[in-house]
Amino acid sequence: MQTKKDSRLRRARKARAKIRDLGQYRLCINRTPRHIYAQIIAPDAASTVASAATTEKEVAARIEGSTGNVAAAAIVGSEIARRAKEAGVTSVAFDRSGFKYHGRVKALADAAREAGLEF
Template sequence: MNTKTKARQRRARKSRVQMRTAGAMRLSVHRTPRHIYAQIISGDSKTILAQASTLDKDLRAGATGNVAAAAAVGTLVAERAKAAGVTSVAFDRSGFQYHGRVKALAEAAREGGLEF
């Protein structure tokens, strides 16, 4: 594993521990060059309350590795979170920069009704 990946994983671990001690539900984001994934995880880190990704049938038809697809995933995860009764979450960007697709997903989730 290269140094860049190790540094990202270290940043992610540190922020995840802080969120876990606070006991907040978190919106966890993971991205690959082709897809983006989002999950709402309970405060005890044992249950996934809602999830969305570009692998969903609704979103898979279009382009999956761009900012528009990430925004669609953010909107979808916000809808599913509201259906599960979740309104407030901590944003876990998994060590990725808050830029581009990660930022688009976060802003779409905020517009969808989630509070960070």
Template sequence: MDKKQARLRRARKTRARIAELKMVRLSVHRTNGHIYAQIIDETGSRVLASASTLEAEVRSDAGNGGNVKAAVAVGKRIAEKAKAAGIEKVSFDRAGFKYHGRVKALADAAREHGLVF
């Protein structure tokens, strides 16, 4: 089992537990150059809000998308979009990534700006 398969296995297990709870989830995906966040409904079929380092507003704040500063900007943006959509409580889906570095920075920024998880 290589690193990607192990990460995807962890992601499947997490998503199965979140599906049992029937909660809206905040899903995070990171690459070397960017970080993405989506708020997905209970069924897993609709994206209710999204933010990433590809957005012009985030890019102007953070510059390079592959750093902690960019992750904080994405966390703030996703929390604002979630509040605008009427969502306050979510389950955090780290997609098998370690809760460290950029993933942790995004989560902490989202919490600071009003998301509960």
């Protein structure tokens, strides 16, 4: 019997295989009930170009209230886009890690797009 996590990782594997074929930078996200994390990973899959998370002091200072909500995810999205542009990355493939494109995941993606990241 598959657990909920096994099902999510199975969905993630399919998307990551497609992104690998494209050979693009990928915006990979991870969410827990309390935090959300985002990182830009190079096509060679050996290096992280930029990252942002609700656990970082400078990001957490901009968040009012809980770190596990849509508003916090939007702040992380805009921060990851800013850091990616500083590193010279403008276009990425969105790797949602098998999570539904809904709620915090959608908020992070929309904020990153608004801040100038293309995917």
